[in-house]
Amino acid sequence: MKKLTIIAVAAGLFLTVSAQAEAKGCLKGAAVGGVAGHVAHHHGVAGAAAGCAVGHHMAKKKQKEADAQQQQQQPQK
Secondary structure, three states, X not given: OXXXXXHHHHHHHHHHHHOOOOOOOHHHHHHHHHHHHHHOOOOHXXXXXXXXXXXXXXXXXXHHHXXXXXXXXXXXX
8 A cells, every 4th residue: 555655646746747737637636536546446546547637637628618708708809
């Protein structure tokens, strides 16, 4: 369990350093997914990877909605 935790944390740090601009939502998702994966039969790393993907997708979706709303609020020239 200790080894798995260290691997998950190291993987998260590596992802953060390698793709900081693209990591929106990944850290939160990885944390939640890692815990859920660990509880579900000790698959913390797989849970963290899936959580990162889902978190990134949700952050991208939220940003897209915010951009659309901002564009609607701007006056047309």
